Amino acid sequence: MNITAEERKAIEYYEGDVSGNDPFWSDPKAYVVLNSLFFPDITTEAARSAEGKYLNPAILEDTERLITVYRNLLSVCRKTAMHSDIETYRVERLTDYQYCKNAGRTISFTSTSASGFLREYQDRAGIVLMRFHMPAATPCIPFADVLDKYAKSDEAEILLPPWLNLEINDIPLTSSEKQILDANGKPPELSCVVNVLQNTSPIKLASELPENGSEAGQRVYNALNSGCIPSADDVRLYCVWKRALTSQLHL
Numbered sequence: 001m002n003i004t005a006e007e008r009k010a011i012e013y014y015e016g017d018v019s020g021n022d023p024f025w026s027d028p029k030a031y032v033v034l035n036s037l038f039f040p041d042i043t044t045e046a047a048r049s050a051e052g053k054y055l056n057p058a059i060l061e062d063t064e065r066l067i068t069v070y071r072n073l074l075s076v077c078r079k080t081a082m083h084s085d086i087e088t089y090r091v092e093r094l095t096d097y098q099y100c101k102n103a104g105r106t107i108s109f110t111s112t113s114a115s116g117f118l119r120e121y122q123d124r125a126g127i128v129l130m131r132f133h134m135p136a137a138t139p140c141i142p143f144a145d146v147l148d149k150y151a152k153s154d155e156a157e158i159l160l161p162p163w164l165n166l167e168i169n170d171i172p173l174t175s176s177e178k179q180i181l182d183a184n185g186k187p188p189e190l191s192c193v194v195n196v197l198q199n200t201s202p203i204k205l206a207s208e209l210p211e212n213g214s215e216a217g218q219r220v221y222n223a224l225n226s227g228c229i230p231s232a233d234d235v236r237l238y239c240v241w242k243r244a245l246t247s248q249l250h251l
Helices: 005-015 031-036 043-050 063-079 094-103 213-225 232-250
Strands: 086-093 110-113 127-134 157-160 164-171 190-200
Touching: 005 063, 031 043, 043 094, 043 213, 063 157, 063 232, 086 094, 094 127, 094 164, 127 157, 213 232
Parallel strands: 127 190
Antiparallel strands: 086 110, 086 127, 110 157, 164 190
């Protein structure tokens, strides 16, 4: 597979294989922000902050750099599409599942595992168990196949891109699934089977990036990181900005 050095750097960045002290490139949990930017409001950011996850304002400082990382990830998804059918698993937040179910598509980059439901992702309050049936040719990034050094090989991560159409059917929880507990010691809210469809979902394109939108987003992050309520004006501008940002990627 012909993956460029820049694309490989983006994959390693998303996966958390980072070093140095650059505020952007050294963040081992950058995916927290990279995924949140695809959601329409700040419910996802607030949920991640409540779980103790850090929202890195530095990620928003350079819009062109951010767009380049996203485009490289999307490019690799096309280059490393699945060669055969596969089933993968995800422990999802209930709120994010509801966005996904209502839209009928992946909202953001979506991490799944070929190794079952991972305990590492049970640090969420209110969880849903998702089984993904992925046909051959599904665009994705199988980390073990792409990275020379894969620090989380036991997770067997397969990353799906945003905008994949999905057919989601809820199913009863099995007795063993009820033993999978969330951060509050509660069993999953529900279980579902997700069929990944062979097309992508069109989205309504937003206008150009609003001025000072990234700065508003940084203030929103700083407020949430401090346990404070962000300014309503900052939230509105940030949400318009991130919608414009991600819709540009869809082009």
